[in-house]
Amino acid sequence: MTDRLGHHQTAAMLTLMALGRQVLNPELKELVGFTLTGKDRTQLQDGGYITSVQVSKPGRPYAHELTEDGWAWCLEELAVGSPPETRAQSHLCSALYVFASRLGEHLGRRNLQWADIIPGPAKSLENRIRTAYLELVSEPRGWVALVDLRPKLGGAPAEEVDVVLKELSRTGKAHLVPEENRKALTTADHQAAIRIGGEDNHLISIEAS
Known part of the structure; x- marks a missing residue:
């Protein structure tokens, strides 16, 4: 598969995939506890995984959205079955990956795709x-x-x-x-x-x- 990303980047990408829309940094912080900024943001944007623009709202926060390449990366990541390695890897995170991997297999057996349940x-x-x-x-x-x-x-x-x-x-x-x-x-x-x-x-x- 393509190169794996860090925990923050992976969490942000999968959140954008799940929501299927443009997400502002303040909302991202509310959902997963952090914002997508600095190198984490620029690396994803330069890699073609997301679009990231400042919007005309108070504070001019960044708004992020998956590209087609980002969507494809998420599909590969979910099929791996385990999260990227880290010293602080949580059991819950591992369990969610197992769940996502099994769900992907379940969809495949029924000739369905992730796009059938989550908008691309x-x-x-x-x-x-x-x-x-x-x-x-x-x-x-x-x-x-x-x-x-x-x-x-x-x-x-x-x-x-x-x-x-x-x-x-x-x-x-x-x-x-x-x-x-x-x-x-x-x-x-x-x-x-x-x-x-x-x-x-x-x-x-x-x-x-």
């Missing part, structure tokens, strides 16, 4: 898009400009956002349309647009889930 990164990004949309929209199924939506996604890469938006459009969960008044479009509007069917779309309406 793509689903998490969809949830963030829906949350940002609801914060911006003024009426049910109203139209929101992509130029306003994208900045609220915590720094999610544009290409990953586009993949989710196209899937939402394909499945009818969202509707994407061009701005009729092309003269009103700014450079930012053009950059935030998503191209589908040879046409740039600037507005989104999302169906209630």
